[in-house]
Every structure is written in structure tokens, then in C-alpha cells.
Amino acid sequence: MSTTDQETPLAVRGALLRFGGILALNDVNFDVEPGETFGIIGPNGAGKTALLNCVSGVYRLTEGNVDFFGERISGLPPHRISAKGLGRTFQNMEHFRRFKVLEYVMLGRMHEARASVFASVFAWPYMERLEREERSLAMELLEELGLAHLAQAKLSDLPYGVQKRVDIARALLGRPKVLLLDEPTSGTITQERTEVSRAIDMVSARGVPTVLVDHDVDFVSRHCARVLVLSYGKQVGVGSPAEMLARPDVIETFLGTPATS
Ligand SMILES: Nc1ncnc2c1ncn2[C@@H]1O[C@H](COP(=O)(O)OP(=O)(O)OP(=O)(O)O)[C@@H](O)[C@H]1O
Ligand SMILES: [Mg+2]
Numbered sequence: 001m002s003t004t005d006q007e008t009p010l011a012v013r014g015a016l017l018r019f020g021g022i023l024a025l026n027d028v029n030f031d032v033e034p035g036e037t038f039g040i041i042g043p044n045g046a047g048k049t050a051l052l053n054c055v056s057g058v059y060r061l062t063e064g065n066v067d068f069f070g071e072r073i074s075g076l077p078p079h080r081i082s083a084k085g086l087g088r089t090f091q092n093m094e095h096f097r098r099f100k101v102l103e104y105v106m107l108g109r110m111h112e113a114r115a116s117v118f119a120s121v122f123a124w125p126y127m128e129r130l131e132r133e134e135r136s137l138a139m140e141l142l143e144e145l146g147l148a149h150l151a152q153a154k155l156s157d158l159p160y161g162v163q164k165r166v167d168i169a170r171a172l173l174g175r176p177k178v179l180l181l182d183e184p185t186s187g188t189i190t191q192e193r194t195e196v197s198r199a200i201d202m203v204s205a206r207g208v209p210t211v212l213v214d215h216d217v218d219f220v221s222r223h224c225a226r227v228l229v230l231s232y233g234k235q236v237g238v239g240s241p242a243e244m245l246a247r248p249d250v251i252e253t254f255l256g257t258p259a260t261s
Pocket of ligand 2: 048091
């Protein structure tokens with residue numbers, strides 16, 4: 001099969017993922033257009049995280065392909081995909097909660113640092129300058145997100161809404177060409193959601209094509225002109241939020257009962 005064109009940030013074709021007897025994804029197809037914030041919605045266990053994991057290389061598709069600006073990335077390991085410019089945030093940040101905010105944001109440049117082990121030994125002043133520049137960029141991002149005053153706070157001491165925004169800053173420091181956001185509002189209260197929403201506006205203002213996965217359908221509808229609805233790994237449809245939410249089969253997906261009219 002030929003790859004898609006180089007203008008298309010992300011193209012997923014015939015994505016199928018099997019875990020033993022479970023079909024976590026079954027023939028999922030979508031494109032993310034330049035500058036677009038593309039939504040994915042669906043109930044618990046629909047396959048949303050599994051889909052993002054397949055795009056980022058954490059899971060390997062059983063069948064199908066993922067192309068990134070026309071280049072096939074499915075089958076590559078996660079660090080290779082991330083080095084090409086695919087950024088992501090995490091639904092669960094549990095393992096990182098001992099980090100301080102600024103330290104955590106700096107992790108966004110880790111793949112660069114790894115690639116530069118040679119440089120770090122033979123060009124120490126250069127590395128120091130790079131580190132300083134990255135630190136000041138990280139601070140600028142925190143500033144823009146209204147979080148600069150928390151740079152030295154521990155992530156575990158901060159509300160989920162703040163942690164999610166810090167995670168967006170980390171992902172942005174990696175200069176992603178495409179960004180995957182997994183449940184940026186999970187665990188947050190309404191007030192925090194407005195802040196997370198602003199952070200996503202900041203991402204789209206930068207023109208970064210983004211895939212936004214979230215439980216909160218209103219939240220996704222506010223940011224995305226197109227959404228994909230997933231149910232038990234199957235794609236129910238792709239369309240505008242208004243168009244999708246008016247469909248009986250989509251209503252059934254969310255309510256878990258057949259629509260009567
Ligand atoms: N590593 C795994 N091993 C086995 N089954 C898995 C694995 N990861 C996901 N699954 C299964 O795949 C299906 C989709 O799970 P996934 O986590 O992608 O759902 P989700 O839509 O992200 O749900 P949530 O809204 O709760 O985050 C579920 O049935 C889940 O049990
Ligand atoms: Mg999930």
C-alpha cells in the first residue's frame with residue numbers, strides 16, 4: 001500500500017489491534033489535516049488510548065498503517081516516532097509525580113539529550129548553553145500557561161488541572177509536529193477545565209495539528225470541527241460534533257441503550 005501525501009500530518013488506515021480474544025480496534029480510519037484539532041470520543045474501554053498508543057508506537061497494530069507527513073511510522077519503536085516530531089501527553093501521570101514542574105517540562109527535550117551523548121562528552125560548554133536555552137524556553141511556556149510561579153513546586157502537590165497543563169508544556173518543549181492529547185480533563189473540576197481549555201487554545205494558536213481524546217464531549221466539541229466516535233474499538237463515524245451527536249447510533253454509544261427515535 002502506498003503512503004499518504006506529505007501534507008497530511010497524520011493518516012490512520014485500517015487500524016486493527018487484537019489483544020488475545022479482544023479486538024481493541026477494528027478498522028479505524030482517519031486523517032488529521034494541517035493545523036486541525038481532531039477529536040476522538042467514546043465511552044470507557046472504547047479503544048481511545050489504545051489508538052493513541054498505536055499511533056505513538058507503544059502498541060504495534062495487528063493490521064493497518066499510520067503515516068506521519070506521508071512517511072510510514074507504524075512498526076517503528078516509540079522513541080523513533082517521537083524523534084520524528086510526534087508529541088503526546090499522558091492520561092496517567094502517576095509515575096512522574098515526584099518531579100518538580102520545571103524538571104518535568106525539561107523532560108520534553110530528553111530525546112535530543114539522548115541523541116547528544118557524544119556532544120555532552122566532547123562539547124560540554126555547548127551542552128550547558130543548550131540546557132540554559134531549553135530552560136528559558138520551558139519557563140516561557142510555563143509563563144504563557146500562567147504556571148511560572150509553580151516552577152519549583154512538586155507535581156504531586158498540584159491539582160490535576162495544573163498537572164495536565166504542565167504535561168502540555170512538556171510536550172510543546174519537544175516542538176511537536178503533531179500532538180496527541182489523552183484525556184487532558186480527566187480528574188479535573190469545571191474551573192480547571194477552563195484553564196486546560198486555554199492551554200489547548202494555545203496549542204492550536206501555534207498551528208500544531210492535534211488529536212484530542214476526552215470523555216467530556218462538550219469539551220471536545222468546543223475545540224474540534226471534526227470528531228471520530230469510537231465504540232468497542234469500532235469507528236461509529238467521523239463528522240462535525242453537531243452532526244455526530246444528532247445521530248441515533250452515536251447517542252446509543254454514549255447511553256448504552258438503543259435510541260428509540
Ligand atoms: N495492554 C492491554 N492488554 C490487554 N487489553 C488491553 C490493553 N490495553 C487496552 N486493552 C483493552 O482494549 C480496550 C480499549 O482500552 P482503552 O484503554 O484503549 O480504552 P479507552 O477508550 O481509552 O478507555 P478510557 O475512557 O477508560 O480511558 C479495552 O477493552 C481494554 O481492556
Ligand atoms: Mg483511555
